[in-house]
Amino acid sequence: MVLAPSQFGTAAERDAFYARRADEVRRNFEERIATTRRSCTPSAPAVCADAVKPLEAQREDELRQVEQLRLAAPVPTT
Numbered sequence: 001m002v003l004a005p006s007q008f009g010t011a012a013e014r015d016a017f018y019a020r021r022a023d024e025v026r027r028n029f030e031e032r033i034a035t036t037r038r039s040c041t042p043s044a045p046a047v048c049a050d051a052v053k054p055l056e057a058q059r060e061d062e063l064r065q066v067e068q069l070r071l072a073a074p075v076p077t078t
Helices: 011-038 045-072
Strands: none
Touching: 011 045
16 A cells, blocks of 8 residues: 655646556456456356456446545645
8 A cells, every 4th residue: 555645746746646546456456357257157248247347346436536535635736
């Protein structure tokens, strides 16, 4: 887990920091989703889709949280 700075020097620094966090979330879930799909049987695609949906929803929730943190992070106004 990486802690965010208490303040960023510029909006660009803030955006880059949170873009990296979002990329980490995506990579983490790509691996989990790929593992789930590899364990699926080809004869039961609906079962596989049902197994992947919660992971996709969790990924989207975490990405929304990263975006909310980005928007709330303080940057100088000068």
